[in-house]
Amino acid sequence: GAPRSASAAPRPAELPTVQLMMLFSVFKGNTELPTAVNITWSSINFKTILQWQPKPSGYFYTVEIHGQTSDTKKKCTLTTETECDVTDALRNVKETYTAHILSVQSTGMDNFEEPPFASSEKFTPYNQTVLGKPEIQHYTQDSKLNIVFQDPLTPYMFPNGSFQSIRDIFKHDLEYKLYYWKDQSSGKKDATTKSNTFEISVDNKNNYCFYIQAIIPSRRENRTGQESMVLCTSVGRTILDAVIAIAVITLAIVLSVILCKRKKAKAAREKEPFNGI
Known part of the structure; x- marks a missing residue:
């Protein structure tokens, strides 16, 4: 971060005041307050929380965010918490920041x-926020596995109030990787796209399971994001379900016919004695 600028040398007229302040501090016997330790940045999809220790006792913390080029921003002034949401102080996402915890x-x-x-x-x-889970919206399978998914959203908004997605920020640096495999198999295949869809040729007799994750290939670290939930197609089960459904319907029809015939036969037997009288 930017170094703290040294105070300008006081003009002669200011000297008595400065000396008085220093004198007051000495007589007051000000003891040095404890400073924060274990300071960490926790950031997913540009939502960034600064965390530290210890819990203060008899003093407070104030967070200052120092950018390379931007003005210093104060956050969480006089807090007794040990975390601070600094998301809105990091809007210039390509800038490098340092936090001072006072x-x-x-x-x-x-x-x-x-x-x-x-x-x-x-x-x-831009280089360090973790990429969150993509949301799978829709998928189908016949001879191809078609998947439609949504970019994770960030806390940053457009002027119209809608949230920017990670694609709005990363643009062409963003890719997605699909991992897919036959259900009950361990052999994974993968595919990559820069869009929000995958279309993969598959064997339509088998079910497939899959998940997606975002990637920033240009990064040195944190290149791969969080994995989406694993979903599986059910084309095989659908065929089986259809066979079972047909069997159940057929059985129901057969039973209905048998019951109907029995009722008719019973009715006929009940009429016979009357006919004989």
Whole structure:
């Protein structure tokens, strides 16, 4: 992140005030507050949470986000929490940021001096946010396995209020990989697309299972995203279900005919004695 700029040298007229402030701090016996440790960035689809320890006792935290080129942004001012949603401070997703977590007391003359702080690792959302699960919307199978899926959404909005998807941000850097295999088999195949559909030639006598994940091939790390849920086609089961359904219907018809004949025979037998009288 950007280094903190040193204060400009005080003009002669300011010297007495500065000396008084320093004197006050010394007499006050200000003890150094504990600083944050275990600072981590947790980011999925550009929703980014900064987390740290320990829980404060008798002091507060304030988060500052320092970009390489952007102005410093303050978040979660005077919080007693140990996490902070910094998503809206990282809108320039290709910029590299550092977080400073300041340990501060709420009131008093501490505001005149630099509070102790801890720095995070550098974080570049474009390169480091985790790609979330794609949502499979529709799939069919005959001689081809056709799958339609949706891009994960980010927390960032367009001016019209709709959410930007990861495709709106990554554009041509974004790809999706499909992994598919015959049901009850372990041999996986894969295919890649830059669109939101897959069309794969398959054996229409077998059911297939599959999942999808987003990929950013240009990344050095975190290239592959979270896996979608595994879904399986049911073309084989459909045929079996149809056979069973036909058998059940046939049996029902046969039973109906037998019952009907028995009723007629019974009715005929009941009439016979009367005919004989």
